[in-house]
Amino acid sequence: MNHECGVLGLYNVQKPANKAYNALYALQHRGQESAGIFVTNGESFQGYKNFGLVRQVFDEEAIDRLDQNEPRHAVGHVRYAGAKDNIVSNIQPMFFRHLRAEFAICSNGSILNYDKLNHDLQNQGSIFQSTSNCEIMAHLLVRNSGTFLPALQESLNTLVGSYCFVIMRKNRLYAVRDPKGFMPLCYGKLGDGYVVASESCALDMLGAEFVRDVEPGEIVEFNKDGVRSHRFAPKQAGAICLMEYIYFARPDSTVDGLNVHQARYQTGMELARESAVDCDWVIGVPDSALAAAQGYAQAAGLPLQSGLIKNKYSGRSFIEPTNQKRRLAVQMKLSPIRYLIDGKSVTLVDDSIVRGTTVRQLIKMVREFGAREVHVRIASPKMIGPCFYGVDSSDYNDLIGAKKSIEGIREEIGADSLAFLSLPGLCKALGLSQDQVCTACYTEKYPTDLHDFEDFVQSLEVKKVPERWY
Amino acid sequence: MNHECGVLGLYNVQKPANKAYNALYALQHRGQESAGIFVTNGESFQGYKNFGLVRQVFDEEAIDRLDQNEPRHAVGHVRYAGAKDNIVSNIQPMFFRHLRAEFAICSNGSILNYDKLNHDLQNQGSIFQSTSNCEIMAHLLVRNSGTFLPALQESLNTLVGSYCFVIMRKNRLYAVRDPKGFMPLCYGKLGDGYVVASESCALDMLGAEFVRDVEPGEIVEFNKDGVRSHRFAPKQAGAICLMEYIYFARPDSTVDGLNVHQARYQTGMELARESAVDCDWVIGVPDSALAAAQGYAQAAGLPLQSGLIKNKYSGRSFIEPTNQKRRLAVQMKLSPIRYLIDGKSVTLVDDSIVRGTTVRQLIKMVREFGAREVHVRIASPKMIGPCFYGVDSSDYNDLIGAKKSIEGIREEIGADSLAFLSLPGLCKALGLSQDQVCTACYTEKYPTDLHDFEDFVQSLEVKKVPERWY
C-alpha cells in the first residue's frame, strides 16, 4: 500500500522487457525491495518478478527470454514495502485471468477504504491472496458490468485514496491517476509507441519524448488508434504530495510541470528568506537536500560548502526498515570534512525531519568534528500528522513533530537553532496554492475521507500536543 | 499442476516453522524449485516462500521470525514445476483471505477438469493469478454454502483428477486425498499434535509416530478435539500411482502400507522371474534402481555389483528441465567401475525408460569401458501413454515406449537385450491388484475422465503404434 513504488507501462515498442529494465533502473529509487516485468505480444502474457533490486532480479538471460516471443507491450514495477507487507504475494506486477479480460496491473499509493472494499468484495465471493491494491482493482474490474473502460471507470469511483495504476491488456494499456493526483504519473512518446511512468526520468532514460502528466481523475488509454483520454472524476484542485518534491522524486524528473531539482532549490531560497541565520558555512545534507542548500545559500548570501560527503558504498537510510540499522547507516555513510567544520559555525540544511534520529546523530558527529555552532534549517514544514496516503512516516509514535514543539525538537536533536520552512513559504516556493497540494502531514487536513483510519485519527486527538507551528 | 510436490501440515506443535523446515528437508526430493511455510497462532497468519531449495529459501533467522509469535500450526510445501509454470505466483503454500475463512493451502497433483472449473469460476466472478490447484480450491470453497467442512466436501466433489490438499485454518487443519488416492498422504502423532505429509519419511525426520495413510476420498480433520475422519467420496478401489513405488518416493517411506524400498526390491525379484538373463554382473543404476537390482540378483541367483558410482557433487537428472542438460548430467554423474565392466557381460537394472536418452548414454559409456554385452532390465512396464495425473512424462512426443516396440527401443538404446517387467508382474510384486493402482501410462486406461485432455488423447489414437507389450 506504499506510496514510493514506481509504476511503468510501455505500449507498442520493440523489446519491451529490455526497455522496461532500463526504465525501472531509472525508477529504482522509488522501491528497492522487489521488481517485476510482464509483457504481452497481443496473445499471451509472460512475466518474471522477485525480491531484489532491478539488476538482481533480472539478468540478461531473463530479459531476453521475456522478449523472445516478440512482445510489444510491458508493465513493470519497483516496490518499496514496510516490513509487514514484505511477502512474495505482494510483488508486482500482478497478472489476472478472467473470462472477460486477462490483464497485468501495477500500482502505487494507498487505498483508504481498502478494508471496506475488501470486505464487500469478499461478501460477493472474492478471495484475497495479498494486501495489494492491484488485487482490489482486479476484483472490482471483473465485477463491474459492461465493457472494460466503463468497468474501470466505475471501479475507480469506488476507491478513496492515493493511487496510480498501469493496466496492460493484450492490446491496450491504461494509465490511471487518482482524482486528487497525489502521486506523479506522466507519459511520453517513443517511436511509434508510448511510455508511462511514475517519473519523467524513466522517459529520459529511454530517450522518449515527454508528452504530459496524466491528470488527476484521468484515464489515458493507449491502443492501436493512438492515445485517448477518459475521465472518471471531474477536473478539480489536485493534492499532489509535497514530499515528492521535497524528498522522493529524482531531481531530474519533472512533476506536474515543475522540475524537482528546481523545486528544491526554490524551497531553499524561500527558507533563507524566512529564517536565514549567519554562519561560516551553509552545508547541505546529501543527497536530497543539496539543491535546497544551494538555494538557501544563494538567497541568504552565505557561503556554501559540500561539508558532508556521502560514502559511495552504502545505501539510503530512510528506506531501511529498523531503527537500529538507521543509526549505523548514518555513521557509515556521511563523512564531515573536518577543515570546513572544525571551529566553524555551520548551518545544516536538510529536507525534512521525521523521527529526528538521523539529524541528531548527524549533529553529534559534526560537533565531534569541532563545529562551534550547528544551526539546522529544514526546507519543509514541521510534520505533525501521520500520512495515510503512502509516505512511510505513518507510525505516529515516531513522528517527533507530532510530539514536540520546534523548541522541543531543537533540544532533542541538539541544534543551536532550528527552523522549518512555513507551509505558505513552501507553496510559494513551488508556485502552488495550498488548494493544489496535500498538506495533510503539516496540517492534519486530509484531502479525502480517512475511512479505515478514522478511529485511529480520533484516538490521536486526545494525545497530541496543542502547539501549532504556523 | 505437477505431481511430485511435497505437502506438509503440522497441527498443535511447538515451533512449527522449525519443524516444518526439517520435515520439508526430508521431502526435498519431491520438489526443488521452490519452498514455503505458513504458520498461524490461532489469530493471524505468517508465511515466507521463494524459489530455491529448502535450505536456500530459509535461514535460521527466517525460521525464528516465523516462530516468534508462538504459532502452533503450519503448512509447508516443496514444489517441482515444469518450465512454463515456474513463476512466482505459483509458489506454495498460498494464503487466502475471505470473510468466511482465512486459510493457507498447499497441494500437489493435477486437476483434469481445471479448465472447466476455472471457466465456471471466472463466470461467477473469480479471477486467477496463478495456474495452481490451490487457487481453484480456494474459490470453490468460498463459493460453496454452509460451514467450512460441507463446503470443502462439496468443492472436492467437483474436482476430477489426482490431488492432495493440506488446508490450515486458524484452529484447524484438513488433510485431503483424492477419491482414487493417486498420490500418497499420511499422518502421524507428534507429542500432543499431529503431522501430515506426502511421505512418512517426513514423520520419521521429526520423530513422529506414524498413525496411518489418509484414505482415498477422505478428509482428515485435526482440531482441538483431536482427529476426525470425514468422507467426501465413497470407499472404492484406489489408483495409487505406481511411479511412487518405482521412482518418486523415498525408499524409507511407507506408502499405503508398503515400504518403498521393499516394493522396489520385490519388483526386481519379479523381473528376474520373468526375464533373467545370464551375465557376469548385475548392476543397478543409482539411486532409485539399486533396490530393484538387489532383488533381481537375489532372485536370479546372479552376482550383484555396484558397478556404477554416482558422483556426490551433482543433482538428479530426471528433474532438470532441458534435454541438453540431461545429457551432460549423465556423463558428469555416473561413473562406471572399469574392472567390473571391462570384458564383462553386464545386466543394467533400471527403474524405467521415459525418453530413452539417459539409458542410451549410459550404455554407450559402459561399452566404452569395455563391456562385452550389455543387457537391460527395467523394473517396470513399458510406458505407452502420457500421464495426465502429474508425472512429468506427459509430453507424448518424448515417450519412446509410445513410438517404438521393445525391439525398437532395444535398437535405439543399443542394448544386447532388453526386457520390461510386465504389468501383472509389477502388481504381483507390490501385492496389489490392477484395480488398486493407476496403470494409465502402461495401458492408456485412465482411472478418471480426462476432460481437458480428451481432444489430445483422441488426436493420439491415430498416431500411435499398434504393438502392445502384454
Place this chain on the structure above:
Amino acid sequence: MNHECGVLGLYNVQKPANKAYNALYALQHRGQESAGIFVTNGESFQGYKNFGLVRQVFDEEAIDRLDQNEPRHAVGHVRYAGAKDNIVSNIQPMFFRHLRAEFAICSNGSILNYDKLNHDLQNQGSIFQSTSNCEIMAHLLVRNSGTFLPALQESLNTLVGSYCFVIMRKNRLYAVRDPKGFMPLCYGKLGDGYVVASESCALDMLGAEFVRDVEPGEIVEFNKDGVRSHRFAPKQAGAICLMEYIYFARPDSTVDGLNVHQARYQTGMELARESAVDCDWVIGVPDSALAAAQGYAQAAGLPLQSGLIKNKYSGRSFIEPTNQKRRLAVQMKLSPIRYLIDGKSVTLVDDSIVRGTTVRQLIKMVREFGAREVHVRIASPKMIGPCFYGVDSSDYNDLIGAKKSIEGIREEIGADSLAFLSLPGLCKALGLSQDQVCTACYTEKYPTDLHDFEDFVQSLEVKKVPERWY
C-alpha cells in the same frame, strides 16, 4: 599439509583448462575447500584459483579465458584443509618465478621434516608465505645446482614424509611420488598427450587410457620426446595408505593395481570370515561402506539390505571441520528404513571408527527406529595411533581407539557387539603384505622417521592404553 588433496597434470592436450575442469570434478571428493588450475602455452603461464568447489570457482567464462592463448599443458588441484590452514595463501596450484625456472606446482601429502627444512631454507634466505609443501619444494628446487631434473632429484631426497607433486614447466611436466608411495598417483594417455592424476577416475572422466601407476620413488617426466622415468630413490617396499582403499578414493579408481570397490568388497568378505554374527539384515553405512557390506553379507551368507538411505541434499560429514556440525549432519543425512529395522536384529557394516561420534548417533537413531539388536562390524582395524602422513585424524585426543579397548568402544557407542577387521585380515583382503602398506594408525609403526612429531609421539607413550587388539 593434508593428504586428501587431489593433484592433476595435463601434458600436450588441447583446451587443457577445460579438461582440467572435468578431471578436477572427478577428483572433487579429495578436497572441497579450494580449487585451482594453471596452464601454459610454452611461453607464459596463466592461472586462477579460489575457495570453493570446482564448479563454484570456475564458470565457463573463466575456463575459456584460461584456454584462450592456446595452452597445451595444465596443472590443477582440489584441496582439503583443516581449519587452521584454510587461508588464501595455501590455495594451490602455486606458481613460482625464478631466473632458472618458472613453474607451477601442486601437491598433496605431509612433509614430516617440514620444520627443519623450513628453518634451513629460511637460514639461507628463503621466506615463506604459506604452510604449503609446494613452497618448500620451490625453494629447494632453486637452491639446488645443476639442471632442473637433478635439482628435483636432490630436493626430493631431502624430504621425509608422504607426498605427490605435479610440476609444470613451460614445456615439461613432472609427476613425483614419494619413496614409500603413501598416496596414489597414476598417468594415462590422451590423444598425443598425457594425464597425471591422484586417481584413475580422473583419467576415465577424460576418456584417457590408463598407462600405469607412478612408482614410489619415481619421477615421471613428460616432454616433447614422450615419457621418461627417473628415479630419485631406490625401489623398495611401499607403504600405500590403507585408508585410500578403505575410505578416501573413489570406488571406480584403481590404486596400485587394485580397484577400490573390489578392495572394499574383499575387506567385507574377510571381515565376515573373522567375525560374522547372525542377524536379520546386514546393512552398510552409505556410501563408503556399502561395498564392504556386500562382501560381508556374501561371505557370511546373510541377507543384505539397504537399510540406511542417504539424503541426496546434504554433504559428507567426515569432511566438515567442527564436532557440532558433524552431529547435526548425521541426523540430517542418513535415514533408516523403518520396516527393515523395526523389531529386527541388524548388523551395521562401516568402514572405520575415528571419533566414534557418528556411529554412536547412528546406533541411537537405529534403536529409535525399533532395532532389537545392533551389531557393528568395521571393515578395517581399530585405529590406535595418530596419522602424520595426512589423514585428518591426527588429533590424538579424538581417536577413540587410542583411548579405549574394543569393549570400551562398544559400550561407548552402544552396540550389542563390535568387531574390527584384523590387520592381517585387511592385508589378506587386499592381497598385500604388511611390508607393502602403511599400518601406522593401527600399529604405531611409522614407515618413516617422524621428525617434527617425535616429541609429540613420546609424550603419548605415557598416556596411551596398554591394550592391543591383535
Place this chain on the structure above:
Amino acid sequence: MNHECGVLGLYNVQKPANKAYNALYALQHRGQESAGIFVTNGESFQGYKNFGLVRQVFDEEAIDRLDQNEPRHAVGHVRYAGAKDNIVSNIQPMFFRHLRAEFAICSNGSILNYDKLNHDLQNQGSIFQSTSNCEIMAHLLVRNSGTFLPALQESLNTLVGSYCFVIMRKNRLYAVRDPKGFMPLCYGKLGDGYVVASESCALDMLGAEFVRDVEPGEIVEFNKDGVRSHRFAPKQAGAICLMEYIYFARPDSTVDGLNVHQARYQTGMELARESAVDCDWVIGVPDSALAAAQGYAQAAGLPLQSGLIKNKYSGRSFIEPTNQKRRLAVQMKLSPIRYLIDGKSVTLVDDSIVRGTTVRQLIKMVREFGAREVHVRIASPKMIGPCFYGVDSSDYNDLIGAKKSIEGIREEIGADSLAFLSLPGLCKALGLSQDQVCTACYTEKYPTDLHDFEDFVQSLEVKKVPERWY
C-alpha cells in the same frame, strides 16, 4: 603495482580487526577488487583476505574470529588491480615467515626498478609467487644484514618509484613513504594506540586524532615506547601525485596539509581565472568535479546548478576495466536535468580527461537533452604522458591528450569550447610549487629514473605529437 590501493595499520588498539574493517570501509574508494586484514597478538599472526569489497570479504563472524585471541595490532588493505594482475596471489596484506622476522606487509605504488630487483633477488635464490611490491620488500628485508630497522632502511634505498608500506611485526608497526612522497600516508592517535592510513578519512572513521603526515623518505615506527621517526632518505622536495587532489582521494581527507575538497574548490577558482566562459549554467560532473565546479562558478560569478544527477545504484566508471562497460556506465549513471539544459548554454566542469570517451558520451547526452552550447572546463592540465607511478592511465595509446591538441580533443569530444587548467595554475591553486609535486603526466618530466620503462618511453618519443599546451 597500482597506485590507488589503500593501506592501513593499527598499533596497540582493542579489537583491531573490527577497527580495521571500519577503516578499510572508509578507504574502499582506493580499491574495490580485494580486501584483507592480518592481526597479531604479539605471538602469532592471523589473517583473512579475498576478492571483493570490504563488506563482501568480511562478515561479522570473520571479524570476530580475527579478534578472538586478543590481538592488538593489524594491517589491512584494499586493492585496485588491472585485469592482468587480478590473481589470488596478489591479494594483500601478505604474510611472510622467516627466521629473522615474521611480518605482514601491505603496500601501494609502483616500483620502477621492479624487474631489476626481481632479477637480482632471483639470482640470489629468491623465488616469486606474485607481482606484488610486498614480495620484493620481503625478500630484500631478509637479505639485508643487521637488525630489522637497518635492513628496512637499506632495502628501501634500493627501491625506485612510488610506494607506501605498512609493515607489522609481532610488536612493532612501521609506516613508510617513498622519498618523493608520491602517495599520501598519515597517522593519528587512537586511545593509547595509533592508526596509519593512506588517507585521513580512515582516521576520522575511527574517531582517531590526526597527528601528521608521514614525510617523504621517512619511516615511522610504532612500538611499546611510542612513536619514533627514522629517515632512509634525506629531506627533499616531494612529488606528491596531483591526481590525489584532483581525483583519487576522498574530499574529507587532508593530504600533506591540504584538504582535498578545498584543493578541488581552489582549482576550480583558478580555472575560472584562466578560462572562464559565459554561459547560463555551470554544471559539475559528479562526484569528483563538484567542488571544482563550485569554485569555478564562485570565481567566475556564474550561476551554478547541479544539472547532472548521479544514479545511486551504479558504480564508478573509471575503475571498471573494459572500454565497453565504461560506455554503458556513463549512460546508466549520469542523468541530466532537462529543464536546466534544454535550450541553455552550459559549462561542464570535470576533473580530468583521460581517454575522452566518458566526456564525449556525456556531451552527446547533454546535447540530446537540448543544450544549445556545451563548454568544457577541466580542472587539471592536459595529460600528455603515461604515468609509471601507479595511476591506471598508463596505457599510452588510450591517452587522448598524448595524441591530440586541445583543439583536436575539443573536436573529438564535440564541445563548443574546451580549456584545461594550466600547470602553473594548478600549482598556484594548491599552494605548491612545481618542485613539490609530480607533474609527469603533464610534462613527461619524471621525478625518478624510469628503469623498466625507459625503452618504452624512448619508443614513444618518435610517435608523440609535437604540440605542447603550455
